[in-house]
C-alpha cells in the first residue's frame with residue numbers, strides 16, 4: 001500500500017523519559033504503537049506535517065494487573081492479548097472480537113484510546129465502563145477519566161510530550177455490560193455502535209453508563225447523559241424504557257451523518273431501537289447477571 005507521508009526519522013527510545021522529551025521538543029514527532037491507525041491517517045493525507053515517529057515498543061508498556069476493584073492494562077498491549085485479560089467483561093470481549101483478527105494482532109489499546117475515533121470499538125466500550133487513562137509527560141503521571149480526555153475526534157486532551165501508559169477499568173461498578181455494533185458487514189468498522197454498562201439489581205438501575213460511537217457519528221465517542229440521568233436510581237419499567245427510547249431519538253448530543261445509504265435520523269432511530277432492546281432484556285431478566 002503506498003503511504004502518503006513525509007516521515008524522515010524513526011526514533012527507538014531507551015526509556016519513557018527519552019520518548020517524552022523528544023516528543024515535547026519536536027512538534028512534528030508522533031508516537032507509533034502498532035501503526036495500523038497511522039497507516040489510515042497516512043493514506044488519508046492527514047500526516048503531511050509529521051516528520052518523525054517515536055517507537056513505543058520495548059518501554060515496558062505491555063502488561064495487565066488485576067486486583068479486586070480494577071483491571072489496569074498497559075497501553076502497548078495488543079488488542080488480541082486483551083481478549084484473555086477481559087474475559088469476564090462481556091462488553092470488552094464483544095467489542096474486541098468484532099475487530100478483524102489481523103488488526104487485533106497489530107493494533108494496541110493506546111492507539112485505540114488516543115485516536116478518539118468513534119468507529120474504534122474499544123474506545124466506545126471503555127467510555128461505557130468509566131475507564132481512566134494514565135498519562136506520563138516525562139516528569140509526572142496524570143490520571144484522567146476517558147470522558148474528560150475526549151473533546152473532539154483525533155484530539156485527546158493530552159499534554160505535549162504525553163504518552164498514554166495504561167488504562168484502568170473499574171471492575172465493581174456495573175454487573176451488566178453490553179456492546180452492540182451495527183455495520184455494513186460483520187467484519188470491520190461499525191456504522192453505529194454503543195456500549196451500555198449498568199448496575200441493575202432487583203428491577204432497579206442503580207447506575208448506568210451509555211457510550212455512543214460508530215463510523216457515521218460526527219464526533220468523538222460520547223456519553224448519552226440525558227438517558228443516563230433519566231434512568232439512574234430508577235425502577236426499570238416499560239414506561240421508563242419508552243421514555244429512554246424517546247430521549248435517544250430527541251438527543252442533541254448525538255449527531256450522525258446522512259449519506260447515500262441512509263439518513264442521520266434513521267441512524268438515530270436505529271440506535272434508539274437497539275438501546276430499547278437491551279433495556280427490555282434487562283427488565284425481563286429482573287437484574288439477574290448475564
Ligand SMILES: Cc1cc2nc3c(=O)[nH]c(=O)nc-3n(C[C@H](O)[C@H](O)[C@H](O)COP(=O)(O)OP(=O)(O)OC[C@H]3O[C@@H](n4cnc5c(N)ncnc54)[C@H](O)[C@@H]3O)c2cc1C
Nearest residue numbers: 031033034035036037038107108110111120121164188189
Ligand atoms: C483495515 C482496518 C480495519 C480496522 N477495523 C477496525 C474495527 O473494526 N474496529 C476497531 O475498533 N478498529 C478497527 N481498526 C482500527 C484499529 O483498531 C486501530 O488502528 C488500532 O487500534 C490503533 O492502534 P495502533 O497501535 O495501531 O496505533 P498507531 O497506529 O500506532 O497509533 C494511532 C495514534 O495513536 C497514537 N498513540 C498510539 N499509542 C499511543 C500512546 N501509548 N500514547 C500516546 N499516543 C499514542 C499515535 O501517535 C497515533 O496518533 C481498523 C484498522 C484498519 C487498518
